[in-house]
Amino acid sequence: MTADNPQLSLTRQQMQRFGQAALDMIIDHHDTLADLPVGKASDPQVLGKWLNEEPPEHGSDPLEVLAELNSNALNNTMNINHPRYFAFVPGPSNFASAVGDMLASAYNIFAGAWLGPSGVAAIEIKALNWLKQLFGYPSGSGGLFVSGGSMANLTAIAVARQVKLRGNMTNATIYFSDQTHSSVRKDLAILGFQPYQARIIASDAMGRVDVRALQQKLDDDRSRGMVPFCIVATAGTTNTGAIDPLNELAKFCQGEGLWLHVDAAFGGGAILSPTKRKLLDGIEQADSITIDPHKWMFQPYEIGCLLVRNEQHLSDTFRVQAEYLEIFDHSEATEQQINYCDYGVQLTREFRALKFWLSLKVFGLENFGAAVDRGFMLAKHAQTIIENAPKFWSICTPAQLCTLTFSSNLLDELPAKTAEAILINVVRQIMASGKAMVAPTRLDGKMVLRLCTINPRTNKEDIDFVIGLLKDTILKALNKP
Numbered sequence: 001m002t003a004d005n006p007q008l009s010l011t012r013q014q015m016q017r018f019g020q021a022a023l024d025m026i027i028d029h030h031d032t033l034a035d036l037p038v039g040k041a042s043d044p045q046v047l048g049k050w051l052n053e054e055p056p057e058h059g060s061d062p063l064e065v066l067a068e069l070n071s072n073a074l075n076n077t078m079n080i081n082h083p084r085y086f087a088f089v090p091g092p093s094n095f096a097s098a099v100g101d102m103l104a105s106a107y108n109i110f111a112g113a114w115l116g117p118s119g120v121a122a123i124e125i126k127a128l129n130w131l132k133q134l135f136g137y138p139s140g141s142g143g144l145f146v147s148g149g150s151m152a153n154l155t156a157i158a159v160a161r162q163v164k165l166r167g168n169m170t171n172a173t174i175y176f177s178d179q180t181h182s183s184v185r186k187d188l189a190i191l192g193f194q195p196y197q198a199r200i201i202a203s204d205a206m207g208r209v210d211v212r213a214l215q216q217k218l219d220d221d222r223s224r225g226m227v228p229f230c231i232v233a234t235a236g237t238t239n240t241g242a243i244d245p246l247n248e249l250a251k252f253c254q255g256e257g258l259w260l261h262v263d264a265a266f267g268g269g270a271i272l273s274p275t276k277r278k279l280l281d282g283i284e285q286a287d288s289i290t291i292d293p294h295k296w297m298f299q300p301y302e303i304g305c306l307l308v309r310n311e312q313h314l315s316d317t318f319r320v321q322a323e324y325l326e327i328f329d330h331s332e333a334t335e336q337q338i339n340y341c342d343y344g345v346q347l348t349r350e351f352r353a354l355k356f357w358l359s360l361k362v363f364g365l366e367n368f369g370a371a372v373d374r375g376f377m378l379a380k381h382a383q384t385i386i387e388n389a390p391k392f393w394s395i396c397t398p399a400q401l402c403t404l405t406f407s408s409n410l411l412d413e414l415p416a417k418t419a420e421a422i423l424i425n426v427v428r429q430i431m432a433s434g435k436a437m438v439a440p441t442r443l444d445g446k447m448v449l450r451l452c453t454i455n456p457r458t459n460k461e462d463i464d465f466v467i468g469l470l471k472d473t474i475l476k477a478l479n480k481p
């Protein structure tokens with residue numbers, strides 16, 4: 001038998017039938033999400049068979065393939081968008097951005113270089129200009145969209161290393177708090193730093209870096225011949241939503257000649273709220289800022305962003321020449337016309353800016369700001385419920401940004417190991433029920449519950465429900481009526 005479709009093409013009617021069916025699935029998903037389970041596990045037997053399928057020799061009807069996809073994969077997944085998903089930092093995306101992703105993929109856009117009449121690079125430049133403006137960055141600053149917060153932090157540290165160390169990493173040291181996201185340690189390892197070169201500083205009870213401890217460590221290191229070059233501050237720690245003292249750290253870094261990178265992967269979303277953005281005061285003084293629009297800027301995965309105060313530093317770090325790329329240099333790239341492949345790791349880049357631009361155009365900043373404000377309101381609401389039940393609950397850290405941590409007094413009375421085993425079991429049971437998703441974390445070694453309430457489709461009733469569910473499940477686990 002010979003293949004009869006070597007061009008891998010579909011007729012207009014076939015595309016319409018296939019595309020419409022897929023679009024109907026997407027619309028249905030968005031429209032009914034709140035009524036679906038937060039997550040549903042696959043039947044291991046069905047999944048096992050499906051996993052071991054041989055590569056298909058012959059094609060199938062696209063609608064049959066979509067049905068298979070639906071029943072075997074999409075229906076059995078964790079719905080990160082779900083209004084009762086409160087674990088980690090949720091990813092409450094939006095439909096307009098999903099359309100943006102669909103268009104970017106369908107047009108298969110190369111967003112690596114300004115080639116000819118590049119409307120594509122223009123959209124990335126525009127979207128970045130909006131972010132630069134929101135974050136108070138001056139002209140001469142720049143940035144790029146990347147896959148997420150981890151990649152933005154990696155890119156930032158690579159730039160800091162280039163600018164401050166000129167590539168000589170011997171004895172170089174970098175400072176950040178014990179609440180800094182794990183991606184920073186991973187990024188340092190990728191960049192070739194040894195674990196001892198990462199200096200971890202204690203944080204206070206709310207999770208903010210202790211600047212006095214930082215100064216002591218730095219003085220001590222300098223006296224031992226180390227070469228401090230960078231501080232990574234966090235604006236919105238993953239554990240508790242804490243924001244390091246940004247103004248103080250900016251002054252500190254200026255005085256010490258250090259690069260200040262602010263990881264605002266989580267907290268950066270607060271910039272969209274006219275009433276809350278003052279929480280990030282001082283961020284505009286950072287040498288670089290990680291933003292993660294696929295978190296609290298409501299974008300679908302993947303889109304992270306790095307802003308750098310001096311745009312030139314990006315190309316100084318990442319620009320390499322190759323004979324097959326010379327055409328990029330002879331394009332009309334100017335200050336307004338950028339080859340983004342010279343600004344980061346990727347040469348071929350997807351058109352991430354499109355979804356961000358499209359959703360901002362469709363909803364406007366005012367709606368994004370209101371969505372962020374809603375998250376603050378929901379976290380405060382959760383805090384009030386917990387505080388109103390002091391016999392059962394204790395607050396560990398109050399609502400900071402949209403995150404609060406708390407524990408059950410009944411569990412606190414038990415030996416730590418027993419309490420932890422029960423808590424893990426409780427969280428697993430809730431996850432398996434599909435009614436909500438909550439994940440614990442650890443503060444000062446103690447396992448605690450944590451809610452992150454950034455989904456604007458969450459209602460106060462969802463918060464009431466999940467706290468009630470946690471309480472009931474804990475009581476049941478303790479055999480208490």
Ligand SMILES: Cc1ncc(COP(=O)(O)O)c(C=O)c1O
Pocket residue numbers: 089147148149150151181183234236237238263264265266292304
């Ligand atoms: C503060 C912070 N930084 C960095 C990251 C990593 O971001 P990503 O998962 O997009 O790589 C996260 C993820 O939750 C985060 O909370």
